Amino acid sequence: MYESRENYLETILILQGQNGSVRSIDIAKKLDFSKPSVSRAVNILKNDKYIDIDEKGYINLTDKGEEKAKSIYERHRLLTEFFLKTAKVDEKIAEEDACKIEHIISNETFQGIKNFLIDNIKY
Structure with a gap:
């Protein structure tokens, strides 16, 4: 899509x-x-x-x-959180980058980021 x-x-x-x-x-x-x-x-x-x-x-x-919408929105939310917590970037930048990346990231990499957040960071 x-x-x-x-x-x-x-x-x-x-x-x-x-x-x-x-x-x-x-x-x-x-x-x-x-x-x-x-x-x-x-x-x-x-x-x-x-x-x-x-x-x-x-x-x-x-x-x-x-x-499909929930899948994309989950990617957006988790990627934003990942950038905020790990890269310590401004929220606006985290949102913008997440919006771009959510559409092209592989399921494997996304799942890895999701697992990292679950295991290491309370979100």
Whole structure:
């Protein structure tokens, strides 16, 4: 899956947690993207069965979409924590770097980082 689509799924998950419901305009505001760009991405995610859109325009993650979104969000959170705790970088830098790396890191390396955090650092 493309990084941009993973970012959309992660954003939908976060917005659902914050607001309870999500519309395309909410995603556009959160990501600072144009409405047409978000509309195109939402349609792709819908066609790929990652999201459903109800008759009122509310976006819901499918089981497939929720699983993918939670996986990406877990990577984001744990990588951010890893950078904060081990590299002692500024939170903004840790967030930005985690956002880039979460999409390309191998499962093996991510699991190693996760195990390191569990074994060595209370997070």
